[in-house]
Amino acid sequence: MKRERTSWGRHPRVTAEREHPVSWASEALPEPPPGGSLLPHGLGRSYGDACRNEGGALLTTERLDHFLGFDPATGVLRCESGVTLDAILRLVVPQGWFLPVTPGTKFVTVGGAIANDVHGKNHVREGTFGRHLRRFELLRSDGSRRECSPTQNADWFGATIGGLGLTGLVTWAELQLRRVSTPYILQETVPFENLEGFLALLEASERDFEFNVAWVDSLARGRHLGRGLFYRGDHAPPQLDAVPRTRAPAPRLQIPFDFPQFALNRVSVAAFNALQYRLRPQGLVHYEPFFYPLDAVHGWNRIYGRQGFLQFQCGVPMTLAGTDALREVLDRSAHSGMPSFLTVLKVYGALPSPGWMSFPQRGFSLALDFAHRGERTLRLVDELDALTRRAGGRVYPAKDSRMSPESFRAYYPEHERFRGYVDPAFSSSFWRRVNGAR
Amino acid sequence: MKKVLVLGATSAIAQATVRLLSARGVALYLVGRHAERLEAVARDARTRGASRVETEVLDLDDLSQHEALVARAEAALAGLDGALLAHGILGDQAQAQGSYAETEKVLRTNFLSAVSLLTPLANRFESQRTGTLVVISSVAGDRGRQSNYVYGASKGALTVFLQGLRNRLAPAGVAVVTVKPGFVDTPMTAAVKKNPLFASPEAVARGLLRAVDAGRDEVYLPDFWRPIMFLIRGIPERVFKRLKL
Ligand SMILES: Cc1cc2nc3c(=O)[nH]c(=O)nc-3n(C[C@H](O)[C@H](O)[C@H](O)COP(=O)(O)OP(=O)(O)OC[C@H]3O[C@@H](n4cnc5c(N)ncnc54)[C@H](O)[C@@H]3O)c2cc1C
Secondary structure, three states, X not given: OOOOOOOOOOOOOOOOOEEEEOOOOOOOOOOOOOOOOEEEEOOOXXXXXXXXXXXXXXXXXXXXXXXXXXXXXOOEEEEEOOOEHHHHHHHHHHHOEEOOOOOOOOOOEHHHHHHOOOOOOOHHHHOOHHHHEEEEEEEOOOOOEXXXXXXXXXXXHHHXXXXXXXXXXXXXXXXXXXXXXXXXXXXXXXXXXXXXXXXXXXXHHHHHOOEEEEEEOOOOOHHHOOOEEEEEEEEOOHHHHHOOOOOOOOOOEEOOOOOOHHHOOHHHHHHHHXXXXXXXXXXXXXXXXXXXXXXXEEOHHHHHOOOOEEEEEEEEOOOHHHHHHHHHHHHHHHHOOOOOOOEEEEEEOOOOOOOOOOOXXXXXXXXXXXXXOOHHHHHHHHHHHHHHXXXXXXXXXXXXXXXXXXXXXXXXXXXXXXXXXXXXXXXXXXXXXXXXXX | OOEEEEEOOOOXXXXXXXXXXXXXXXXXXXXXXXXXXXXXHHHHHHHOOOOXXXXXXXXXXXXXXXXXXXXXXXXXHOOOOEEEEOOOOOOOHHHHHHOHHHHHHHHHHHHHHHHHHHHHHHHHHHHHOOOEEXXXXXXXXXXXXXXXXXXXXXXXXXXXXXXXXXXXXXXXXXXXXXXXXXXXXXXXXXXXXXXXXXXOHHHHHHHHHHHHHOOOOEEEEOOOHHHHHHHHHXXXXXXXXXXXX
């Protein structure tokens, strides 16, 4: 069935977009449509307009999904860029390997993971996806092909990782996987009373666990501001293989239609939060619910209704100004009357990415989801953006549909250098917006 | 099926089937026209667990090569017990109406080349008294319609040929599976506007292997096409000829 192509947040709506399926890595790129441009497209799991190209064409990579080789002795995997993280896990987990870095959904492509230089719950230890890339091929609209690695065409390597699909089409990539003994994660869930409680747990967690992430009750205020649950864990060691464990996830739920506007309100969010607060998974859990809790509900973005939603994800430094900004962002959204459905707090380590435009920097990351209620939602998110800027933080393009050109330039100091590597035939709705063009 | 010859291996349905077969650890001999595409499919199959993958670049419209091709495949895999015929073209109905040459092209690729391949394959499988021939025909072969009767005729002829072949090979224990997909979302139908009747190549491949495993003779994919085609075949010709189909 032909579904309407949307970004994950289903906002902004883009109407005039062509699609060019790319089925073979050996093929040349098509001509851009008259007056338009090209943009690679993975699974559209970016929330805003970084994966959209109004008036242009999308190079869709669904069929660019061949594995090119996997060495179970070394864990080096080579595949085309439309291969999904899901397909990789299905291939390698039974052979004792895992992704070194994974975002909160496995329904993203390798190309999308490179272009947004995605990160996971282990940023402190492993950094971003880009750090685990050994090489890839970049195909430009002039027909040239460059093999890029940290040592070969290193500038193109740096420009393309986190390069938002603008430097050309990544046709294939080679990544280094990591060994695991089991498909399980040894998990611990620790409640905290407020933001200070979170900060108090942080040091020991970072030291003792690879994976760290916290869920925050977005409705808690006052001295409970920032209350939530700290989830931490590690890949389970082999000797635990005999311990009882949660089963692999049950059959998938499917959200069959767009929820009406009234479905998401203070009461339903409060009920969800109360339930969440009570669920505290412990012990051995399968990697799927640990890394991909939302993937169990297919099309969950539809609970936000036709208008879609905005996610706001900011990173702020680990300074007083940074923690103050976190507190203020939480406080503003708790008092906004537009509660965030899902609020996630993470830490980023100091490991640098090879990508010039990569988002994560040492500090905290806070992500909030807001149902789109028109102007007032946009105004709220603008305020959160201003707070982020003042604290010396930055906003994640993969989750953005509204940052201003000024903010973009302030957040990404490398943008000037990057600009020189953008393919003249490539562009995106996001790129035109942050460059002040429509 | 443990040692399988795949003809038209870079087609979307063949690729999806090759992936499923690879996960079962089969040995494959893949034939296609484009060297680089074939190489991508072969690497994918190896990575997914095919025990052995050989490739051959060949234009199957060259019927004179078929005998030798089958012999090479058999030699390369040290035996052969399965074949998937997945090569085919949609052609252009309007052009075919204007030119016999275009019509012949469709008939040659979809029907004659299949017959020419099935002849040596059937003889080998019959004498070794084992094997499975899986051939992709189409629902379009069930009844001629003005919008694509040239393609339909090529597939209809193929369906009838397979019926006869099945009848002949049954005593030898050789299976002949006729696969009749409806609309499939592949590069071949890229120009066709999609509707809810379109199935993915992956879904078709799963249905195809299920049919092979279950020893079916003929399968519509997805199965809702069986009742639809039953109804369409039942419309009297007097009425049918006035329909805009
Ligand atoms: C539930 C959920 C949880 C998430 N959790 C996280 C998280 O924890 N951490 C995180 O970092 N992100 C997270 N994300 C965001 C997601 O990981 C990124 O947006 C990712 O880039 C999406 O990949 P995609 O394949 O869907 O690409 P798309 O969204 O389709 O495209 C993303 C970008 O990649 C480019 N691109 C795609 N393919 C290619 C190619 N072959 N060559 C060059 N450029 C290409 C596109 O042009 C675009 O700029 C999450 C998203 C969801 C929906």
